Amino acid sequence: MTNELPLQIDNTLKQGLQSQLFSEIRRLLLGGYLRPGTALPATRELASRLGVSRNTVLLAYERLIAEGYLETRPAIGTFVSEHLPESALYLERETPPIATQASSPVAHTAPIFHGIPHAVYNQDGDRLSIDFKVGRPDPRSFPVNRWRQLLNRHLQLARDNLTEYHDPVGIRPLRQAIADHLGPARGITVDPGQVLVVAGCQEALNIIARLFVQPGTPVVTECPGYQGAVNLFESYGAAVLPVSVDREGLVTEDLPLEGARLAYLTPSHQYPLGHTLSLQRRLELLEWAQRHGVYLVEDDYDSDFRHHGAPLTALKGLDRADSVIYLGTFSKSIGAALRMGYMVLPEALVEPARTVKTLLNNGQPWLDQAVLAEFIASGGFANHLRRIRRLYLQRRDCLIAALERHFGQVKLSGLEGGMHLAWRLPSGAPSARVLEAALRQQGVGIYSLPSGAAFCSGHDSLVRRTLMLGYAALTESQIEQGIERVAAILMHRHEAQGTTAGTS
Numbered sequence: 001m002t003n004e005l006p007l008q009i010d011n012t013l014k015q016g017l018q019s020q021l022f023s024e025i026r027r028l029l030l031g032g033y034l035r036p037g038t039a040l041p042a043t044r045e046l047a048s049r050l051g052v053s054r055n056t057v058l059l060a061y062e063r064l065i066a067e068g069y070l071e072t073r074p075a076i077g078t079f080v081s082e083h084l085p086e087s088a089l090y091l092e093r094e095t096p097p098i099a100t101q102a103s104s105p106v107a108h109t110a111p112i113f114h115g116i117p118h119a120v121y122n123q124d125g126d127r128l129s130i131d132f133k134v135g136r137p138d139p140r141s142f143p144v145n146r147w148r149q150l151l152n153r154h155l156q157l158a159r160d161n162l163t164e165y166h167d168p169v170g171i172r173p174l175r176q177a178i179a180d181h182l183g184p185a186r187g188i189t190v191d192p193g194q195v196l197v198v199a200g201c202q203e204a205l206n207i208i209a210r211l212f213v214q215p216g217t218p219v220v221t222e223c224p225g226y227q228g229a230v231n232l233f234e235s236y237g238a239a240v241l242p243v244s245v246d247r248e249g250l251v252t253e254d255l256p257l258e259g260a261r262l263a264y265l266t267p268s269h270q271y272p273l274g275h276t277l278s279l280q281r282r283l284e285l286l287e288w289a290q291r292h293g294v295y296l297v298e299d300d301y302d303s304d305f306r307h308h309g310a311p312l313t314a315l316k317g318l319d320r321a322d323s324v325i326y327l328g329t330f331s332k333s334i335g336a337a338l339r340m341g342y343m344v345l346p347e348a349l350v351e352p353a354r355t356v357k358t359l360l361n362n363g364q365p366w367l368d369q370a371v372l373a374e375f376i377a378s379g380g381f382a383n384h385l386r387r388i389r390r391l392y393l394q395r396r397d398c399l400i401a402a403l404e405r406h407f408g409q410v411k412l413s414g415l416e417g418g419m420h421l422a423w424r425l426p427s428g429a430p431s432a433r434v435l436e437a438a439l440r441q442q443g444v445g446i447y448s449l450p451s452g453a454a455f456c457s458g459h460d461s462l463v464r465r466t467l468m469l470g471y472a473a474l475t476e477s478q479i480e481q482g483i484e485r486v487a488a489i490l491m492h493r494h495e496a497q498g499t500t501a502g503t504s
């Protein structure tokens, strides 16, 4: 038991006590001060020592439990999880324990930044023979030949393009190609001047946070939602306001009546559960944003893949009041390693965003932009999308069929589009985390919500019962073998339980 946690809580800060306590405990955990299995102080005791309400401690513990950092053992107490979320595992190895830092002879200036990375970098992916990692395109479908041709051509014609600085918001041909693509693809009519080329959605979120977020700024996010966005906003000190989601996406009825400055959401394929925001809710959301002067951040990360029905027009396409900041990425449609995405900005934000992008990095690499621009403008991107859409649909169907073959009627969400689905585990199955750990030992990657970069504060039962399965990067035979191994583990556990019950 750790009674003397060196927690630094300051009630003069704008950041709420609960959020501070959450970050502090997570800091100790990631720094190696709290090891897996360590018992945490009882909530009443910790509350009294810190001079905060017991509820504050309870809520901070609940969130740490939901995100997989802590676990409860009924009637015993709260402990550091034996199986930490993936993001914690690799941070732990990289950050020296606090004890080592303290004994270091030179005390350098401590960083004031407190941010937590989200689990997108699949650090032990090489050890998995079958990996249902979420949101990965098929590596074998990368358009290598066309890319090589375009690279060679642009290198030959480059002249001073490789030695000069370019417009930080992106080269004109790429902004034009993106604007031309968005009309037919997403119902967004946009002038290329409103397009800003960025290093993926993650940089776009940084630009937005730089423009709007300071300690205490209220930011609405979906819950469950995307950890990459929540962690980013929290790293700027935002007070995150989680709003629940259901089958129609974000529950607009639960939106705060006042105070919000920004709202971040994934309307096309809600992350992580995969629901599509209904048209009615889209309209209500736009009306709410306009009434309260809130900017909506529409993260359209995997909307290139719509398996059923016509795609709903993007929020941005319905936006008459310039309330929507639209984010697109090529991470899903071509490859995450390109680090290429874009924002479509309301008029009023074009210049402020240009300034932030200039201060950040003076723009994206010219060669990558030139190649991508021609890839889109020459029709290569449309062909590539047509090809991989077909492939991903087949893989999705193969996954559904494999799940049904082994488990009968399965509760799935997110089937209409995207590259992953969420599976509500059958009752009696071990928790998602236990399954994830067991399968990992056999070289199969399946993902509980926290390991799949999902933010799920206060959703313990959803976390216990939900698995995320990405299918786009796996062959049909890998999908079948992977689900067969999931079934074997479940069957084995079921039999072991039956044996125990029979002998007791």
Ligand SMILES: Cc1ncc(COP(=O)(O)O)c(C=O)c1O
Pocket (backbone or CB within 6 Å): 120, 135, 199, 200, 201, 202, 203, 226, 266, 271, 299, 301, 328, 329, 330, 331, 336, 340, 341
């Ligand atoms: C919800 C969501 N948004 C955006 C991204 C993509 O981010 P980026 O464009 O920075 O690669 C991801 C990737 O996993 C995601 O899950």
